[in-house]
Amino acid sequence: MKNDEVIDNVSGFAMPAASKFDVFNLFCLKNRTVVITGSAQGIGRVAAIACGKAGGNIAITDKDINAAKILEDELKDAGINAKSWELDVVIEDKIIEVFDSISSHFGSLDILINNAGTANRNPAEEMKTEDFEKIIRLNLTSSFICCRTASKYMFKNNKGSIINISSIMGVTGGGPAPNSPYHASKGALVNLTRSLANEWGERGIRVNSIGPTYTKTRLIKELNANKEKLDHIIERTPLKRLAEVSEMAGGILFLASDASSIVTGHTLMLDGGWSAI
Ligand SMILES: NC(=O)c1ccc[n+]([C@@H]2O[C@H](COP(=O)([O-])OP(=O)(O)OC[C@H]3O[C@@H](n4cnc5c(N)ncnc54)[C@H](O)[C@@H]3O)[C@@H](O)[C@H]2O)c1
Numbered sequence: 001m002k003n004d005e006v007i008d009n010v011s012g013f014a015m016p017a018a019s020k021f022d023v024f025n026l027f028c029l030k031n032r033t034v035v036i037t038g039s040a041q042g043i044g045r046v047a048a049i050a051c052g053k054a055g056g057n058i059a060i061t062d063k064d065i066n067a068a069k070i071l072e073d074e075l076k077d078a079g080i081n082a083k084s085w086e087l088d089v090v091i092e093d094k095i096i097e098v099f100d101s102i103s104s105h106f107g108s109l110d111i112l113i114n115n116a117g118t119a120n121r122n123p124a125e126e127m128k129t130e131d132f133e134k135i136i137r138l139n140l141t142s143s144f145i146c147c148r149t150a151s152k153y154m155f156k157n158n159k160g161s162i163i164n165i166s167s168i169m170g171v172t173g174g175g176p177a178p179n180s181p182y183h184a185s186k187g188a189l190v191n192l193t194r195s196l197a198n199e200w201g202e203r204g205i206r207v208n209s210i211g212p213t214y215t216k217t218r219l220i221k222e223l224n225a226n227k228e229k230l231d232h233i234i235e236r237t238p239l240k241r242l243a244e245v246s247e248m249a250g251g252i253l254f255l256a257s258d259a260s261s262i263v264t265g266h267t268l269m270l271d272g273g274w275s276a277i
Contacts, residue, residue, distance in 0.1 A: 026259040029056030033106040034256065035099065036060065037089050037146060038116025040067035042217035043165060043248050047113050050249035051256055052080030056111065059102040061087035063116075081106075089116045089142040099149045109153035111256050114143035115165045117185075119219065121177040132181040139185035140192070147196055151205060158204035162196070163255045164189045166209040166267055168274045174236075176229035186211075190267050197265030206264040208255045213271035215243040238273030 004020040007013070034051040038044045040062035052058045052075050060075070060082060062068040068084035075082035083105060087098045103109040117139040120131055143164055154160025169179060170186035190209055197207040214220050214233050223229050224242070234240055251270045254260050269275045 027054055027253055027257045029054040029111070029253075029257055031055075031057075031108075032110040033057045033059060033102065033108045034111040034113065035102055035109060035146075035150065036113040036115055037087065037142075038062055039113075040064050040071055040084075042219065043212065043215060043245060044113070044115035045071055046245050046248050047115060047163075047252045048075065048082070049078075049080075050253045051111070051113075052078070052082060054253055054257065056256075057106040058082040059106065059109075060084040061089075061098060061102075063088040089146060090137055092145050095142070095145055095149050099146075099153070103153050108157065109150055110157070110159065111161045111163075112146060112150040113163045113165065113252065113256070114146050114189075116142065117165060119179050119182040121179045121182075121222075123178045124180045127180060132184075135181035136185050136188075139182065140188050143189060144192060147192075147207070151200060154200075154205050155203055160200075160205040161256050161260075162205065162207045163252060164193050164207070164209040166190050166193070166211050168211050168213050168269065168271045170209070170211050170267065171269070171275050176223065176226075176232040193267060194265045201264055206255075206260070208260070208263060208265070209267045210248070210251050210255065211267050211269040211271055211275065212248060213237060213243050213274045215245055215248060217245055236274065236277070237271075238276060241272065243270065243272060 004017055005014040006017045008015050029051055034056040036044050036047050039048045039060045048058050048060055060068045060071050065086035072082050072084040085098045120135050166189045167186040169183045170190040173183050193207050193209040251268050
């Protein structure tokens with residue numbers, strides 16, 4: 001029995017003791033190293049801030065090293081233990097080298113957030129095979145390689161948490177613009193999440209994903225500037241708005257931390273109800 005528990009005298013099961021149960025501690029990431037791909041901007045940047053504020057050591061990785069360094073300084077100024085690495089996730093050897101360097105620098109690699117990704121909003125009938133494959137490589141294959149590389153460090157402690165950033169487009173196929181390779185990659189990421197959750201559960205690694213709706217980052221700059229498309233998104237969304245990027249923080253921190261210790265293989269929709277229709 002832990003010291004924040006009492007034993008139920010009928011079932012014999014441990015129950016939390018109200019006077020001692022520290023509910024906010026469930027979200028604490030102290031002594032955990034969090035690697036986030038594509039974290040210089042947007043949702044990855046918010047993930048870095050949220051996990052850093054929760055006490056984690058933050059490994060910022062991005063192909064844009066200048067922007068990553070600016071975030072490193074910002075996090076350090078906020079009292080967060082952070083360091084940045086240049087990493088283009090389509091380069092497999094570089095993933096292996098950078099994850100090794102992160103693990104040596106912080107002493108562990110406990111949480112991976114596969115965030116780097118992009119879209120190609122061109123009609124399917126005009127899509128070149130190489131352009132389709134480019135999106136699959138970045139959004140799906142590179143995420144798999146990052147999972148496989150990170151698992152090596154997580155197996156050492158029989159503990160780890162992986163979050164794949166999917167999308168509402170991982171569970172639906174519509175939207176105001178065509179985006180077929182994006183839909184395909186994000187849908188596959190949802191099922192890759194389930195697959196790895198099954199393979200690695202007994203070794204203590206949880207694998208989950210999030211499904212954001214249209215979120216105010218550079219990725220949707222063009223959609224946001226097109227009134228007709230923006231109106232379509234807002235009308236289609238039960239909450240009748242886009243997501244603020246800061247609204248990704250809660251779901252990410254939940255899945256990264258022990259607050260979700262019984263959750264694996266799940267895709268948490270942060271979508272204003274988009275997938276409820
Ligand atoms: N913004 C949205 O509406 C939205 C919705 C659902 C899902 N997502 C997903 O969230 C993730 C982040 O998107 P965002 O909106 O923050 O985008 P963003 O364009 O604002 O930021 C993407 C970041 O990834 C980096 N990046 C791009 N290619 C990379 C590569 N090959 N290697 C390493 N870093 C790379 C960029 O430099 C940038 O810092 C993506 O996977 C995206 O598909 C976004």
